[in-house]
Amino acid sequence: MTFNDRIFGVLMIVLAVAYGWAATQFPEPFGGAESVGPDTFPKLLAVVLALSSLYLIVRPDPDNAWPWNRTGIELIIAVVVLLLYALLLQPLGFIISTTLAVGTLCWRMGAPPMNAYITGAVSGVVVYFLFSFALDLALPLGLLSFLEMN
Incomplete structure (x- = not known):
């Protein structure tokens, strides 16, 4: 049932892209582009989610039934x-x-x-x-x- 993991991975990549894009819509922080602002943590989460999702697509669990x-x-x-x-x-x-x-x-x-x-x-x-x-x-x-x- 590796198909389930791959479908889930694709859905999570879509979520990661949407989440990362939404984070770029936050207003610019006061200190300029170099400072850590409200978009830093969501962008980091989006990257981790995308990488984890890619792993699910490339190396799904062979014995994973829904x-x-x-x-x-x-x-x-x-x-x-x-x-x-x-x-x-x-x-x-x-x-x-x-x-x-x-x-x-x-x-x-x-x-x-x-x-x-x-x-x-x-x-x-x-x-x-x-x-x-x-x-x-x-x-x-x-x-x-x-x-x-x-």
């Missing part, structure tokens, strides 16, 4: 959760979206629902404060915008 059982369904659920996360990030804000996404993924991996969503909430708050205060990067607050400090 999981059409429960594992396949869980993978589809995870992709849907991540797509919804991306769509809801701006309107709901980082903390609420992250709570829902991480909580749902933890729950699907077997954690009790209460523990899963507590983990999601703690993750959302910790990462929000890390980005906002330690890295000085703004994340959307969405519904919690009343908490913004001016």
Whole structure:
């Protein structure tokens, strides 16, 4: 079933190109083209994804069958959760979206629902404060915008 790996590799190369192109659309950083800006990390991820995808195309796993059982369904659920996360990030804000996404993924991996969503909430708050205060990067607050400090 090397065909599955090759199809996946081609799809991931398309994603890498789209992701890399989107990173080039970010505004020019203040320090000029030589400084590290908001596009540096996405461009690096796009290159790593493209190289990994090429490896999948050239050297696919010879014994890789698509999981059409429960594992396949869980993978589809995870992709849907991540797509919804991306769509809801701006309107709901980082903390609420992250709570829902991480909580749902933890729950699907077997954690009790209460523990899963507590983990999601703690993750959302910790990462929000890390980005906002330690890295000085703004994340959307969405519904919690009343908490913004001016």
